[in-house]
Amino acid sequence: MPKDESGRGNPSSAKEAGSHASAASGGGTDETETAEKDRKEPAKTAALQALLSYAKPHRLTFLGIFGCALLAILAELFQPYLVKIAIDDHLIGGDGAMRPLIVIGLVYLALSAVNLIFTYIQNNLLQFAGQSIVASIRKRLFRHISRLSMSFFDRYPIGSLVTLESSDTETISQFFTQVFLSLVRDRMTLILIIFFMFQIDATLAWYSMLLLPVIALIAILFRSVLRKAYQQTRTQLSRLIAYLAENLAGMSLIQAYNQQDEQFERFSGRNEQYLKANLKEIKTNVLFNRSFDIFGNVSVAFLAWLGGVTVFKGTVEVGVLYAFITYIRQFFQPINQITQQWNTLQSTSISMDRLWKILSTEPEIKDPSPKDKAEVDWKRTAGRIDYNNVDFSYVEGSRVLRKLDLHILPGETVGIVGTTGAGKSSLISLLTRFYDVDAGSVCIDGTDIRRIEQDTLHRMIGLVQQEPYLYSGTILDNVRLFREEFSREEVIRACQAVGAHPLIQRLKDGYDTRLSERGSGLSAGERQLISFARILVFRPRILILDEATANLDSHTEQLVQQALAVVSEGRTTLVIAHRLSTIMHADRIIVMKQGRIVEQGTHHQLLGKRGYYEELYRHSQGIAAIG
Numbered sequence: 001m002p003k004d005e006s007g008r009g010n011p012s013s014a015k016e017a018g019s020h021a022s023a024a025s026g027g028g029t030d031e032t033e034t035a036e037k038d039r040k041e042p043a044k045t046a047a048l049q050a051l052l053s054y055a056k057p058h059r060l061t062f063l064g065i066f067g068c069a070l071l072a073i074l075a076e077l078f079q080p081y082l083v084k085i086a087i088d089d090h091l092i093g094g095d096g097a098m099r100p101l102i103v104i105g106l107v108y109l110a111l112s113a114v115n116l117i118f119t120y121i122q123n124n125l126l127q128f129a130g131q132s133i134v135a136s137i138r139k140r141l142f143r144h145i146s147r148l149s150m151s152f153f154d155r156y157p158i159g160s161l162v163t164l165e166s167s168d169t170e171t172i173s174q175f176f177t178q179v180f181l182s183l184v185r186d187r188m189t190l191i192l193i194i195f196f197m198f199q200i201d202a203t204l205a206w207y208s209m210l211l212l213p214v215i216a217l218i219a220i221l222f223r224s225v226l227r228k229a230y231q232q233t234r235t236q237l238s239r240l241i242a243y244l245a246e247n248l249a250g251m252s253l254i255q256a257y258n259q260q261d262e263q264f265e266r267f268s269g270r271n272e273q274y275l276k277a278n279l280k281e282i283k284t285n286v287l288f289n290r291s292f293d294i295f296g297n298v299s300v301a302f303l304a305w306l307g308g309v310t311v312f313k314g315t316v317e318v319g320v321l322y323a324f325i326t327y328i329r330q331f332f333q334p335i336n337q338i339t340q341q342w343n344t345l346q347s348t349s350i351s352m353d354r355l356w357k358i359l360s361t362e363p364e365i366k367d368p369s370p371k372d373k374a375e376v377d378w379k380r381t382a383g384r385i386d387y388n389n390v391d392f393s394y395v396e397g398s399r400v401l402r403k404l405d406l407h408i409l410p411g412e413t414v415g416i417v418g419t420t421g422a423g424k425s426s427l428i429s430l431l432t433r434f435y436d437v438d439a440g441s442v443c444i445d446g447t448d449i450r451r452i453e454q455d456t457l458h459r460m461i462g463l464v465q466q467e468p469y470l471y472s473g474t475i476l477d478n479v480r481l482f483r484e485e486f487s488r489e490e491v492i493r494a495c496q497a498v499g500a501h502p503l504i505q506r507l508k509d510g511y512d513t514r515l516s517e518r519g520s521g522l523s524a525g526e527r528q529l530i531s532f533a534r535i536l537v538f539r540p541r542i543l544i545l546d547e548a549t550a551n552l553d554s555h556t557e558q559l560v561q562q563a564l565a566v567v568s569e570g571r572t573t574l575v576i577a578h579r580l581s582t583i584m585h586a587d588r589i590i591v592m593k594q595g596r597i598v599e600q601g602t603h604h605q606l607l608g609k610r611g612y613y614e615e616l617y618r619h620s621q622g623i624a625a626i627g
């Protein structure tokens with residue numbers, strides 16, 4: 001069972017996160033989504049409140065939208081009324097004078113212009129408010145995700161976070177630009193049409209109201225079918241995207257194993273299902289729209305007949321009948337819109353729910369409270385590290401580090417070795433506070449790192465990983481990590497010190513050469529040298545190298561080793577290495593096995609012990625010989 005389900009730290013359990021992830025990646029069926037929804041009604045209210053809180057700063061804009069919509073609708077609905085006046089008072093009942101008819105014509109035109117202008121302003125305001133709201137949601141989400149703890153990323157697939165940041169926020173933007181408008185404008189239109197009808201002729205208006213239950217019945221019947229068809233399409237699309245993402249990520253393996261045809265077949269199957277779901281959704285939509293059209297025409301015929309009879313009897317004027325027929329036609333439009341928007345409303349609520357789950361996830365690793373906070377200056381760190389009786393597990397019941405006690409002196413270089421899964425990387429992750437210990441403590445210069453602010457802690461420590469991450473940007477940006485406080489000269493000096501300068505100069509634009517994502521275009525060794533230069537620029541007091549030379553050939557490794565000697569100078573350095581040759585010259589070597597330190601000493605002392613280290617060493621020598 002993941003730790004946070006036991007009540008520690010994160011309120012959203014891993015189980016929930018997992019189910020969300022599967023829904024995002026297409027695993028969710030209608031039933032599971034409905035069940036999820038039922039369970040999370042309170043969360044949804046919170047989600048809706050959160051959504052509204054984003055809209056709050058734009059309340060004046062929304063007031064403007066409301067006003068514009070009202071004026072546009074009034075202008076539109078006043079037109080049939082004008083025609084009624086023209087027919088009844090001037091064409092049939094009038095004295096044949098043209099002047100009033102021309103005036104009515106001009107007013108009619110003016111109303112069209114009013115409708116056009118206010119609809120235009122309303123749409124612009126709405127787009128402005130909607131897009132601004134979604135932009136700020138995206139910003140907050142990005143910031144929030146980047147502050148979440150590593151345990152969150154263990155549970156949450158990156159793909160579903162990308163979906164969240166891209167397509168879920170897009171759905172929410174549709175809420176503001178389509179659904180919200182429909183909720184406001186279409187409802188207002190319906191109410192005003194009914195109002196105009198009763199103003200003109202109450203008897204005909206009551207007859208027209210007979211249509212309402214039938215309209216409601218059709219809308220309700222279709223709503224569930226539409227919703228099902230829509231959700232089916234979404235599920236199939238998510239499955240397709242998830243499959244595509246997985247496929248692209250593993251392309252090298254697919255090509256190496258010549259799996260293209262098999263993968264193509266599997267893709268085609270999913271594509272076919274998506275196509276079917278899409279066609280079904282379109283068919284249902286067309287059926288709904290046409291049914292509504294037919295019913296609209298039948299209603300008009302019914303009203304024409306009923307009205308015609310009353311016109312013949314002389315109880316209703318022709319103009320009134322004309323206005324009614326127009327209103328009835330207009331009546332169907334907003335109802336159709338509202339029903340259509342129901343789908344978007346549904347998906348907004350699902351997206352908002354997902355978004356809220358992430359936004360309400362508290363980082364498990366928190367900064368100390370002002371009371372507990374230790375005042376530390378990272379520049380003055382001596383670099384002593386103490387692991388005091390540390391217990392640690394990622395998943396409850398499966399201990400990774402046991403009663404681990406390790407004390408490292410300032411400036412000492414410590415190599416950490418052990419077989420796969422021994423706990424080497426976990427040891428490092430505790431020092432950087434990617435995770436917190438279950439018991440015991442980790443201290444730097446005698447201060448428990450939980451009492452040090454994370455920003456300060458991360459300035460104390462420099463981490464170089466096996467696959468150094470380079471961002472899309474220039475070499476200069478990548479060395480100083482986009483922080484302008486470091487000058488170009490500092491970056492160049494750092495690159496010279498680690499031996500990266502000649503190779504950077506050979507590049508097309510030198511330090512201004514733009515790297516593509518992940519630094520493709522540079523060799524593994526070159527990328528590693530750039531990450532070493534970062535260390536010299538940022539000057540952390542503690543340096544961690546996690547398999548930093550694992551991917552390099554022996555010539556490049558030599559280059560990197562020289563660079564390493566430069567960067568580790570005067571710093572407490574922890575080096576994890578599978579290749580024992582990398583750490584042979586360390587001041588001390590820690591040998592780990594199943595979460596414990598089983599041996600420690602210099603290379604020669606350890607070989608002399610003829611224990612586990614010697615076994616590992618012989619094994620690695622054997623591999624080297626075979627190589």
Ligand SMILES: Nc1ncnc2c1ncn2[C@@H]1O[C@H](COP(=O)(O)OP(=O)(O)OP(=O)(O)O)[C@@H](O)[C@H]1O
Pocket residue numbers: 154394395400418419420421422423424425426427
């Ligand atoms: N994020 C994680 N969630 C759950 N278990 C994990 C996680 N990371 C590591 N483990 C488990 O913790 C144990 C120690 O892993 P760790 O990565 O620290 O070992 P290591 O010695 O660095 O191994 P390697 O040399 O292969 O990198 C392993 O059993 C591993 O499966």
